[in-house]
Amino acid sequence: MAGFVAVLRKDLTLELRGGESTLALVALSILILIVMVFALNPVGGAADAPIAAGALWVAMIFAGMAGAARVVLAERDNGCLRALYLSPLDRGALFLAKLAAASIFMVVAEAAVVVMLVLFFNLDFDGRLARMLPALALGLVGFAALATLLAAISGRVHAGDLLMPLLAVPLYVPALIAGVKASAAALAGAPWSALADWLRIMAAFDVLFIAAGFILFEHLLGED
Amino acid sequence: MDAPLIEARGLFKSFGATPVLRGVELEVAPGRGLIIIGRNGAGKSTLLRLLAGLGAPTAGDARLFGVSSRKLEPSARRRLGMLTHQSYLYPNLTARENLEFFRALYRVAAAPTEIPRWLERVGLARFADERVRAFSRGMEQRLALVRALIHRPDALLMDEPFAALDPDGAELAATLIREALERGCAVALTAHRELDFAADRCVSRELVRGRLLDSGAAPARTDAEPRLAHAADAR
Numbered sequence: 001m002a003g004f005v006a007v008l009r010k011d012l013t014l015e016l017r018g019g020e021s022t023l024a025l026v027a028l029s030i031l032i033l034i035v036m037v038f039a040l041n042p043v044g045g046a047a048d049a050p051i052a053a054g055a056l057w058v059a060m061i062f063a064g065m066a067g068a069a070r071v072v073l074a075e076r077d078n079g080c081l082r083a084l085y086l087s088p089l090d091r092g093a094l095f096l097a098k099l100a101a102a103s104i105f106m107v108v109a110e111a112a113v114v115v116m117l118v119l120f121f122n123l124d125f126d127g128r129l130a131r132m133l134p135a136l137a138l139g140l141v142g143f144a145a146l147a148t149l150l151a152a153i154s155g156r157v158h159a160g161d162l163l164m165p166l167l168a169v170p171l172y173v174p175a176l177i178a179g180v181k182a183s184a185a186a187l188a189g190a191p192w193s194a195l196a197d198w199l200r201i202m203a204a205f206d207v208l209f210i211a212a213g214f215i216l217f218e219h220l221l222g223e224d
Numbered sequence: 225m226d227a228p229l230i231e232a233r234g235l236f237k238s239f240g241a242t243p244v245l246r247g248v249e250l251e252v253a254p255g256r257g258l259i260i261i262g263r264n265g266a267g268k269s270t271l272l273r274l275l276a277g278l279g280a281p282t283a284g285d286a287r288l289f290g291v292s293s294r295k296l297e298p299s300a301r302r303r304l305g306m307l308t309h310q311s312y313l314y315p316n317l318t319a320r321e322n323l324e325f326f327r328a329l330y331r332v333a334a335a336p337t338e339i340p341r342w343l344e345r346v347g348l349a350r351f352a353d354e355r356v357r358a359f360s361r362g363m364e365q366r367l368a369l370v371r372a373l374i375h376r377p378d379a380l381l382m383d384e385p386f387a388a389l390d391p392d393g394a395e396l397a398a399t400l401i402r403e404a405l406e407r408g409c410a411v412a413l414t415a416h417r418e419l420d421f422a423a424d425r426c427v428s429r430e431l432v433r434g435r436l437l438d439s440g441a442a443p444a445r446t447d448a449e450p451r452l453a454h455a456a457d458a459r
C-alpha cells in the first residue's frame with residue numbers, strides 16, 4: 001500500500017507540475033468533439049442523444065490513447081521504469097497506481113468534455129447527465145486499465161507506439177458499444193433499467209482489463 | 225567463505241546472431257568487490273543488466289542472494305542497489321523529492337534528517353529543492369549514487385560509477401563504495417581501466433569479447449588517495 005501511495009503521489013505531483021497528460025487529454029478531446037460537431041451538424045436536444053453519446057466516446061477513446069498511456073511511457077525517461085522494476089514494489093500495486101493516475105487524469109479531461117458536449121449539442125444540465133455518469137466512470141476506468149496495459153506492452157516491441165491504437169480500439173469495442181448505448185439511453189431520458197445491462201457489460205470488461213493488468217504487468221515490465 | 229551474493233554461471237547473451245557474453249562465470253561474496261574492466265562494447269553493461277534481472281540470458285544463470293535474478297521476490301529486490309548510465313531520477317522532481325520517493329518505495333524507516341544529511345554529504349544540500357532537470361550530469365550522478373545507496377543494499381551493481389564525476393565527486397564515490405564494502409555489501413562495478421581503490425577488498429577482471437578473464441589481484445595503492453584516472457576521461 002505504501003508503494004502504491006508513493007507512486008500515485010509522485011505521478012500526481014509530476015502532473016500538477018507539468019500537466020502534460022491532462023492537457024493533452026483535454027485539448028485532444030475538445031478538438032475531436034469540435035470536429036464531430038462540424039461533421040454531424042447536430043440540431044440539439046434529445047433527438048441528438050445517440051450522436052452526442054457517440055461523439056463523447058470517440059473523443060474519450062482517441063484522447064485517452066494519447067494521454068492515459070503517458071503515465072507508463074513517461075517512466076521511460078531516465079530509465080525510471082527500470083528503477084520501479086528493480087524496487088521491492090509489488091508489480092500489481094504498480095499497475096494499480098498507474099491505473100489510478102491515468103483514471104484521475106481522464107476524469108479531469110472528461111469533465112471538461114462533458115461541459116463542452118452540453119454546450120455544443122445544446123443539452124440541458126439536468127438528471128440525464130447524472131444518469132450518464134456511471135457509464136462514463138466504468139468506461140473511463142476500463143479504458144485507463146487497457147491503455148496502461150498496452151503502454152507497458154508497447155515499450156517491449158519495435159514500433160510499439162503504433163501498436164497502441166491498433167490494439168486499443170479493437171479490444172475496447174465491446175465496452176465502447178455498451179458505453180455509447182448506455183450514454184445515449186441516459187441522454188434520451190431512459191430509465192435506469194434500460195441502462196442496467198449495458199452497465200453490467202462495462203463492469204465485466206473493467207474487471208477483465210484490471211485483472212489482466214494486475215496479473216500481466218510483472219511480465220510486461222521485464223526486458224528480453 | 226560466505227556464500228556469494230552476486231553470481232553468474234555459464235552466462236551467455238546474444239542479440240540476434242551477435243554474441244555479447246560467452247560463458248561468464250563470477251561470484252562476489254559479502255564485503256568483497258569485483259571490478260569488471262572492459263572497453264566500449266565489451267558487454268559490461270549487458271552483464272550488469274543480466275545480473276540485476278533486467279534482461280534474460282540466452283543461456284546460463286545470473287543469481288542474486290542465491291536466487292535467479294529474474295525471480296527475485298520483493299524482499300530480495302529490496303536488498304539490491306543499482307547504478308547505471310541512466311540516473312533513474314525524475315527530471316521534474318527536486319533532489320529531495322526524488323530521494324523521498326525512493327525512500328518510500330524501499331520503505332526505509334529513516335529519520336527526517338537522513339535525506340538532508342545525504343544531500344550534504346554529496347555536496348547537493350544547496351540544490352535540495354532544485355529540479356533534477358536543472359542538474360549537470362555530474363550532479364545527477366552524485367544524486368544517483370545516493371538513490372542507489374539510501375536503502376543500505378546488501379548487493380550493489382554499478383555501471384561506471386565514476387563517469388561524469390569531477391575528482392572530488394570520484395573521491396566521494398570511492399569513499400561511499402568503500403563504506404558499503406566495509407559494512408558487508410557485495411559490489412560488482414564496471415570500469416574502462418584499472419581502479420586503485422579498496423584494493424584489499426576488490427578484485428579486477430577483464431571482460432574481453434564477452435569472456436571474463438581469470439581474476440588477478442588489483443594493483444596495490446601507490447599513494448594515500450585512490451587514483452581514478454578514468455574519471456577525468458569520462459568527463
